[in-house]
Amino acid sequence: MTVVGRDAAAIRAARQAAEPDADLVELRLDAMLRPDPDAALAGRIKPAIVTCRPLREGGMFDGSEDERLGILHRAHELGAEFIDVEWDADVDPLIRARGGRGVIVSRHDFSGTPHDVRGILARLRGKGGEIAKLAVTTERPSELHALLDAANGDGSSIVIGMGAAGLATRVLADRFGSRWTYAGPAIAPGQITAARLQHEFRFRRIRRDAAVYMVIGRPVTGSLSPAMHNAGFAALGLNAAYVPLDTRDLEGLREFGGAIGLRGASVTIPYKRDVMPLLDDVAPAAAAAGAVNTIAVRDGGAARPGQAKWVGSNTDADGFLEPLRARVPTLRGLRTVILGAGGAARGVGLALRREGASVAIAARRPEAAATVAGAIGAASLDWPPPSGSWDVLVNATPVGSRGVPGTPYTGPFDGTLVYDLVYDPDPTELMAAAAAGGCTVIGGLAMLVAQAERQFEIWTGQRPPAGLFEDAVASAIKARST
Numbered sequence: 001m002t003v004v005g006r007d008a009a010a011i012r013a014a015r016q017a018a019e020p021d022a023d024l025v026e027l028r029l030d031a032m033l034r035p036d037p038d039a040a041l042a043g044r045i046k047p048a049i050v051t052c053r054p055l056r057e058g059g060m061f062d063g064s065e066d067e068r069l070g071i072l073h074r075a076h077e078l079g080a081e082f083i084d085v086e087w088d089a090d091v092d093p094l095i096r097a098r099g100g101r102g103v104i105v106s107r108h109d110f111s112g113t114p115h116d117v118r119g120i121l122a123r124l125r126g127k128g129g130e131i132a133k134l135a136v137t138t139e140r141p142s143e144l145h146a147l148l149d150a151a152n153g154d155g156s157s158i159v160i161g162m163g164a165a166g167l168a169t170r171v172l173a174d175r176f177g178s179r180w181t182y183a184g185p186a187i188a189p190g191q192i193t194a195a196r197l198q199h200e201f202r203f204r205r206i207r208r209d210a211a212v213y214m215v216i217g218r219p220v221t222g223s224l225s226p227a228m229h230n231a232g233f234a235a236l237g238l239n240a241a242y243v244p245l246d247t248r249d250l251e252g253l254r255e256f257g258g259a260i261g262l263r264g265a266s267v268t269i270p271y272k273r274d275v276m277p278l279l280d281d282v283a284p285a286a287a288a289a290g291a292v293n294t295i296a297v298r299d300g301g302a303a304r305p306g307q308a309k310w311v312g313s314n315t316d317a318d319g320f321l322e323p324l325r326a327r328v329p330t331l332r333g334l335r336t337v338i339l340g341a342g343g344a345a346r347g348v349g350l351a352l353r354r355e356g357a358s359v360a361i362a363a364r365r366p367e368a369a370a371t372v373a374g375a376i377g378a379a380s381l382d383w384p385p386p387s388g389s390w391d392v393l394v395n396a397t398p399v400g401s402r403g404v405p406g407t408p409y410t411g412p413f414d415g416t417l418v419y420d421l422v423y424d425p426d427p428t429e430l431m432a433a434a435a436a437g438g439c440t441v442i443g444g445l446a447m448l449v450a451q452a453e454r455q456f457e458i459w460t461g462q463r464p465p466a467g468l469f470e471d472a473v474a475s476a477i478k479a480r481s482t
């Protein structure tokens, strides 16, 4: 666990707070106003890594190199278990003094993922330290693939993909061949807290041979899906892990997926359509909607012996309908109005049409409403919809979410049910007003959970325990807002 502090008292307090949960504590002396190894190391109860990263390697130390190496030597004299020293520094004296033991020779490349990751790691190892650590900026699956093949898993290397796309290298550290992972206060790009690593990703139960699942999109680092699916894997005792792949594009996705043992993925904005050419099969409903939100990786069978088969489907429609069906005996003939004309409006509109409901689209841009309505055989309606125009009102705009506060509709609430696809906050302003106006209300969390439960079932053949995904999402939202 990485800790920082501006002065002796602060770094010691941060270290003491980290020690109960950490296997190792990395003391980032470069974040101190006056780096002080004596103060940082005194009284520790867990082994420590001492790091004093210079500006040139992305750290905060701006003093002279002699001063910096002096600080690291002092840490050595004090018995620091590990000392991190940069590849381009004068590392030989420290390596000689320790016989290489506990020396981490590190290199950071913020410009991207170099071609020769393996060669660079080998050269870092060649310096004679105990561990070679390479951290590079990653943006896409092909670059993660380069990191996956580079570390040899014998405890002599650590590879980190910096940035949002590299989160898998931190969560699946063992699978990437790394000796350990770093968690902490985001001092490095893409670093997550130890609490999130343990509670949402259940890091301690992830084995090297775990079946891997991902949510592919951008942005997805804040996705609530890992909290749900990882809770499901833990509850059913499955050797599996679910991580975000926040990627700039889909380059190398099939190859990386094959190499890491991908068994399934959720797909979200903006790749629900782009992913389709990479699949071997797409379920008819997903093809009709023009959007895949679920990939299941199956054995190729007789047709493709030894080869994986990637099958796309879409659980959004069923995820939307399930909570609705639980409250409304039949949708046939109901007058539904959808606010918004984006991807969700289109998917939800199609699902409602299939159920025999009458559907009208209302959007702030009438031409957008007309286009979506035309595409799915619905009507278009004024914005905001006039009174008496709906039995069921669906909000498929982001209005009411934390990013876009407010409400897309102020009433009258003269229909029977309001369904807000926004899931955070819960309730939204619209949900509260609709409930006060006497309507039955469904929130976006119900859909989020229902579509995830279906995905889980597609992948594992089992339903997650009832209520588990709701609880996982609620605690993830709570953890983020505190």
Ligand code: NAP
Binding pocket: 269, 340, 341, 342, 343, 344, 345, 363, 364, 365, 368, 395, 396, 397, 398, 399, 401, 404, 408, 421, 422, 423, 443, 444, 445, 447, 448, 449, 451
């Ligand atoms: P999208 O494709 O970007 O479409 C958003 C729609 O909302 C567009 O028609 C947009 O109009 C309209 N809009 C945006 N800001 C608006 C404002 N201030 N006033 C009025 N209209 C506004 O997004 P999406 O994928 O359809 O998602 C829509 C919402 O549904 C998001 O909040 C998403 O999180 C939520 N959602 C939830 C679930 C779930 O499981 N609960 C699933 C899917 C989606 P313009 O084109 O004029 O900008």
